[in-house]
Amino acid sequence: MSFPTSGPGRGAAPSRGITLVLIALTALGPLSTDLYLPSLPAMGRDLGADAATAQLTLTGYMWGLALAQLVYGPVSDALGRRPVLIAGMAVQVVASVLCLYSATIDQLVMARVLQGAGACAGAVIGRALVRDLFPPERAGSIFASITSATALAPMVAPMIGGQIEVLFGWRGNFAALGVIGILLIASAVTILPEPITNRDLSRIRPVAILRAMGELLHDRRFVGLGICTCSAFGALFAWVSNSSVLLIEGYGIRPERFGLYFGLAVAGYVAGAGIGGRLVMRLGSLRLLTIGLGLMATGGLVMLAQTLTGTDTALGVTAGAAFLLAGAGFALPQAFTAAILPYPHMAGTASALIGSTQMTTGGIVAAATAPLADGTPIPIAGTILVLAAIALTANRLLVHRPNRPV
Numbered sequence: 001m002s003f004p005t006s007g008p009g010r011g012a013a014p015s016r017g018i019t020l021v022l023i024a025l026t027a028l029g030p031l032s033t034d035l036y037l038p039s040l041p042a043m044g045r046d047l048g049a050d051a052a053t054a055q056l057t058l059t060g061y062m063w064g065l066a067l068a069q070l071v072y073g074p075v076s077d078a079l080g081r082r083p084v085l086i087a088g089m090a091v092q093v094v095a096s097v098l099c100l101y102s103a104t105i106d107q108l109v110m111a112r113v114l115q116g117a118g119a120c121a122g123a124v125i126g127r128a129l130v131r132d133l134f135p136p137e138r139a140g141s142i143f144a145s146i147t148s149a150t151a152l153a154p155m156v157a158p159m160i161g162g163q164i165e166v167l168f169g170w171r172g173n174f175a176a177l178g179v180i181g182i183l184l185i186a187s188a189v190t191i192l193p194e195p196i197t198n199r200d201l202s203r204i205r206p207v208a209i210l211r212a213m214g215e216l217l218h219d220r221r222f223v224g225l226g227i228c229t230c231s232a233f234g235a236l237f238a239w240v241s242n243s244s245v246l247l248i249e250g251y252g253i254r255p256e257r258f259g260l261y262f263g264l265a266v267a268g269y270v271a272g273a274g275i276g277g278r279l280v281m282r283l284g285s286l287r288l289l290t291i292g293l294g295l296m297a298t299g300g301l302v303m304l305a306q307t308l309t310g311t312d313t314a315l316g317v318t319a320g321a322a323f324l325l326a327g328a329g330f331a332l333p334q335a336f337t338a339a340i341l342p343y344p345h346m347a348g349t350a351s352a353l354i355g356s357t358q359m360t361t362g363g364i365v366a367a368a369t370a371p372l373a374d375g376t377p378i379p380i381a382g383t384i385l386v387l388a389a390i391a392l393t394a395n396r397l398l399v400h401r402p403n404r405p406v
Contacts, residue, residue, distance in 0.1 A: 021187045022129055023146050025085070025122035027153040028092070028184065029065060032119050032177055033058065034153070037244045037262070038162040038255040039170035046170065049105040051245055055370045058241055059363050060109040064116025066359030069124045073352020074212065078203035080196040081125050081132070081348075082188060088121020089185045096178030100171050115177070120359070122184065124352045131340050131347035132195035143333040144277025147269075158244075159259030166256060212349045224398025225339040226354055228289060229332060230361040231391035235296055236328045238383040239265065239321045241366035242373060250375040251314035261318045268322030272329025285334035286399060292330025293391045299324030300384030303377040317377045324384060331391075338399075 036043070044054030068088070076084040095115035102108035126146075134142050164172040203209075216222050247253040247261055272295070276288050302320035306312035336354060343350045365383060372379035 017191050018133065018193070019142070019146070021184075021191050022126045024184060024187065025126035026146055028119050028122040028180065031153040031157050031180070032092075032115060033061065033240065034157040034262070035161040035164075035177065036170060036173040037158050037240075038248075038258045039165045039173060040244050041248060041255070042165060043108075043170040044105075047102075047105040047108065051249070051373070052370045053105055055241060055245075055366060056105070056109050057112045059366045059370075061112040061116040062237075062359050062363035062366060064113040064118075065120040065123070066116075066356045066363060068117035069120045069352040069356040069359070071352075072121050072124045073128070073348040073350075073355075074209045074346075075204050075348075076125050076128060077196070077346050077348040078201060079199055080194050081129055082192055082194045085121050085125045085188050085192070086185055088118050088125075089181050089188065090118070092118030092121075093178050093181040093185070094118070096174050096181060099174035100178070116359075118181070120355070124348065124355050127336060127340065127351040127355070128348040129192070129195065131344065131351070133193070143337050144273050144280065147273040147277075147329065147333040156259070156263065158262045162256040162259050209349070212346050213353055216343070216346075216350055216353055219342075220398055222339055222342075222350075224394045225289075225335045226357055227394035228293065228391045228399065229335045229339070229354055230358050231387040231394070232293065232296060232328050232331045232335070233358045234361040234365040235300070235324060235384040235387040235391075237362035237365050238369055238380050238387070239324060241362075242369055242380050243321070245373055246317070246375070246377065246380065247314055250373075251317075253314055261314060264315075264318050265321035265325050268324070268326035269329040272326035273333055274329075276330045276333060280334060280337075285338045286395075288334045289331050289338075289399070290392075290395060292327040292332075292334070293388060293395060295327030295330060296324050297327075297385060297388035297392070299327060300381045300388060303381035304385070307377050307381065312377060320377070320381070 040054050040058075041051070043049075043057075044051060047054075072084055072088060092115055095111050095118055098111035099108060099115060102111055127143075130142055130146070160176075161173050164176060168175075203212075243262060243265070244258060247258055248255060253261060272292065276292070280288060299320045299322070302323055303312075303317055306316050306320065336351075339354055340347055340350045365387075369379050369383055
């Protein structure tokens with residue numbers, strides 16, 4: 001596939017500072033998800049909620065993250081990236097304060113929905129800025145580099161969050177997220193350029209937004225890549241949303257040590273994204289996508305085999321999760337690249353549509369798997385295998401079409 005080479009903001013090579021800000025913006029989502037994971041059991045006890053109800057704080061965050069993207073993407077295409085980004089970060093800061101002072105689980109869930117609605121501005125606009133600022137031949141490797149670096153957030157976040165809980169209690173994690181949001185606003189104001197020079201208010205009319213989304217949904221390959229990203233993210237989230245309960249309550253891992261196991265799994269994601277970024281120019285996005293989906297299925301099989309043979313341990317199950325996340329590291333950056341690059345005139349809308357459906361899938365998976373928790377990896381492994389099969393089917397039937405190589 002050939003991609004347009006023109007686009008706003010592509011005159012000079014973006015600075016390292018811009019790349020670092022893009023990394024921080026896209027890292028905010030996983031950071032907000034994973035920082036408080038070790039605190040879920042204690043938070044539930046403090047607010048009088050069982051494990052499934054406490055996990056609604058994660059599900060609510062994902063719904064906010066999913067739905068608000070459909071607003072940020074088209075609006076940033078019309079009004080510019082920076083003002084929309086700053087507005088979203090301001091919402092995230094306010095929501096973090098509300099989380100900090102929540103007195104009931106219901107209040108915390110609603111505050112988390114608002115927090116997700118603010119934080120998603122970083123992800124959707126950060127991805128669009130990669131399309132705006134980097135040439136197509138570099139975008140795949142830049143996405144992989146950002147993804148690899150961003151993966152450090154969920155690797156270190158539970159370790160930091162566990163220590164914050166020990167020192168300050170579970171509410172301290174939300175205070176930290178508010179401070180991070182303020183720092184990101186300052187970075188957006190002082191470092192990021194504005195690539196959108198021709199602002200068009202007509203593009204934020206509902207009819208115009210629906211027309212743009214309709215154009216994307218009529219692209220067979222875009223739909224296939226969307227299914228792949230949704231399935232891959234859903235499989236990844238089957239582990240992320242259930243890992244703390246499985247490892248802490250199922251295998252007896254202490255909260256302050258949970259981050260070490262979680263970090264081992266995320267190391268697979270870092271490795272997959274890093275290796276994929278180096279190989280994309282030689283193998284192409286679609287081949288890396290296929291490899292990644294295969295690795296994800298392998299991770300599910302490793303978990304399932306251990307459980308069925310009675311040899312499962314916390315470390316062994318985490319090793320299976322590392323295969324899963326390595327596959328996601330291969331698949332997700334390349335799927336995003338292939339989906340967004342053909343649409344320079346509406347990169348924000350394309351980013352939002354992919355991101356929104358991806359996060360919706362994550363929320364559905366989290367809500368569906370929480371009641372199935374039985375202290376074993378079987379619900380997680382089964383979910384991974386089903387979603388991997390869906391992704392591989394979409395990849396074969398919709399993405400790999402004749403005469404349209406990436």
